Amino acid sequence: MNTDAFIAGDHGLAAVRSAEETVWINPRLLPFDVVDGLSQLVVSDDDIADAAARLRRFAPLVRRAFPETEETDGLIESPLRAVPAMQKRLSDGYGAQIPGRLLLKMDSHLAIAGSVKARGGIYEVLKHAERLAMDAGLLAHDDDYAKIADLRDFFARYTMQVGSTGNLGMSIGIMSAAIGFHVRVHMSADAKQWKKDLLRAHGVEVIEYADDYSRAVAEGRRASDADPMSHFVDDEKSVDLFLGYAVAAERLAAQLRAQEITVDREHPLIVYIPAGVGGAPGGVSYGLRRLYHDDVHCFFVEPAQCPSVLLGVATQRFERANVHDFGITGKTDADGLACASPSSLVTRIMTNHMAGVFTVSEAHLYDYLRDLDASEGIRIEPSSCAAFAGPVGLLRCPAARDYCAAHGLTEERLHRAAHIAWATGGRLVPAEVWEEYLRTYR
Numbered sequence: 487m488n489t490d491a492f493i494a495g496d497h498g499l500a501a502v503r504s505a506e507e508t509v510w511i512n513p514r515l516l517p518f519d520v521v522d523g524l525s526q527l528v529v530s531d532d533d534i535a536d537a538a539a540r541l542r543r544f545a546p547l548v549r550r551a552f553p554e555t556e557e558t559d560g561l562i563e564s565p566l567r568a569v570p571a572m573q574k575r576l577s578d579g580y581g582a583q584i585p586g587r588l589l590l591k592m593d594s595h596l597a598i599a600g601s602v603k604a605r606g607g608i609y610e611v612l613k614h615a616e617r618l619a620m621d622a623g624l625l626a627h628d629d630d631y632a633k634i635a636d637l638r639d640f641f642a643r644y645t646m647q648v649g650s651t652g653n654l655g656m657s658i659g660i661m662s663a664a665i666g667f668h669v670r671v672h673m674s675a676d677a678k679q680w681k682k683d684l685l686r687a688h689g690v691e692v693i694e695y696a697d698d699y700s701r702a703v704a705e706g707r708r709a710s711d712a713d714p715m716s717h718f719v720d721d722e723k724s725v726d727l728f729l730g731y732a733v734a735a736e737r738l739a740a741q742l743r744a745q746e747i748t749v750d751r752e753h754p755l756i757v758y759i760p761a762g763v764g765g766a767p768g769g770v771s772y773g774l775r776r777l778y779h780d781d782v783h784c785f786f787v788e789p790a791q792c793p794s795v796l797l798g799v800a801t802q803r804f805e806r807a808n809v810h811d812f813g814i815t816g817k818t819d820a821d822g823l824a825c826a827s828p829s830s831l832v833t834r835i836m837t838n839h840m841a842g843v844f845t846v847s848e849a850h851l852y853d854y855l856r857d858l859d860a861s862e863g864i865r866i867e868p869s870s871c872a873a874f875a876g877p878v879g880l881l882r883c884p885a886a887r888d889y890c891a892a893h894g895l896t897e898e899r900l901h902r903a904a905h906i907a908w909a910t911g912g913r914l915v916p917a918e919v920w921e922e923y924l925r926t927y928r
């Protein structure tokens with residue numbers, strides 16, 4: 487592919503092609519009101535409200551199957567926590583000026599799956615289970631959904647399948663197994679051994695591929711399509727996954743209100759979310775844009791070695807973009823972000839909503855991991871740590887400073903800003919793997 491033409495049209499892509507740590511600012515970002523109508527045709531406010539209501543109906547079942555969710559009454563939700571010591575460490579250690587407050591959204595510690603995938607993945611499993619049970623006359627809208635726990639024999643006739651680098655497989659696998667589905671997880675070469683072991687311990691069938699994530703998805707899709715009793719969770723285009731992630735926005739809004747953090751033009755909200763195929767950051771960001779319009783600024787963060795969502799949006803080749811076409815390796819220790827091609831749905835729907843994408847080096851993933859552990863005593867996995875490249879880069883990268891200037895993020899407003907680094911995974915990492923992470927330098 488002739489990548490020079492893309493770079494000639496968008497100079498920011500030169501540093502991306504050389505796999506440097508950089509920021510790419512999205513020239514197609516539009517004011518919310520301009521894109522609202524078109525966006526709603528694809529995913530509407532009603533769709534998101536419907537997803538939120540479904541998760542509430544399922545709460546009694548989730549609570550029964552996973553006692554760890556008792557505290558949140560069967561809702562799978564994570565804390566939002568200010569991290570002032572990390573904020574100071576980032577400014578001292580990296581020369582990063584981070585005006586305002588830095589907060590950590592701890593999806594790293596979500597119940598059941600220990601990652602952001604507990605939002606989208608579990609939502610899609612529950613929605614599918616609801617439809618099967620309703621079609622069979624075994625469940626009605628007004629029932630207490632806890633009774634689904636007694637339908638294991640019914641669900642055992644059906645199979646759920648998914649392609650995954652690890653965490654999506656864990657979320658689909660653990661929830662599907664709890665409901666009684668037969669589950670097959672197709673895992674790419676990037677998947678960590680401990681994730682495969684954990685899934686097998688839950689009775690999940692794990693199929694391993696020596697190839698990358700796209701291959702695992704393609705094989706899983708093929709196997710599922712050949713079986714009428716099987717449902718494939720399609721990370722590259724599923725609207726249900728997207729909706730599960732989008733529900734995060736109203737939950738976050740409630741947490742911000744509870745912590746008396748205002749979001750408006752004078753108090754901007756800036757979020758930084760690690761992206762693999764784009765589903766999780768896409769759904770969360772889209773939900774936030776629907777609530778906060780132009781007062782929220784949504785940045786994705788990707789490994790410099792695997793910026794697939796960035797390239798999909800920047801080139802407008804969407805799911806046909808592939809990091810290898812730009813001579814980028816696609817190889818990263820951030821296993822949750824190791825997707826060489828992005829989601830077709832997310833690259834399209836976020837084209838006019840996304841502020842830009844920061845890229846992060848392999849070395850910094852581990853540096854930030856140690857920094858957060860040392861400063862706040864919080865451990866999140868390397869993929870999650872990508873998020874910190876956002877607040878570190880915002881006022882350091884000239885292109886990001888230009889973004890601030892162009893979008894009314896003045897010095898005064900930035901001093902009142904809330905920056906949210908979205909921690910996307912970590913709770914299930916075994917102790918010996920933490921020791922290895924803490925000792926890794928790239």
Ligand SMILES: *Cc1c(COP(=O)(O)O)cnc(C)c1O
Binds near residue numbers: 654823910912
């Ligand atoms: C999956 C994942 C992401 C990104 O989600 P996508 O939907 O693939 O973009 C980020 N961090 C972690 C830890 C993940 O597992």
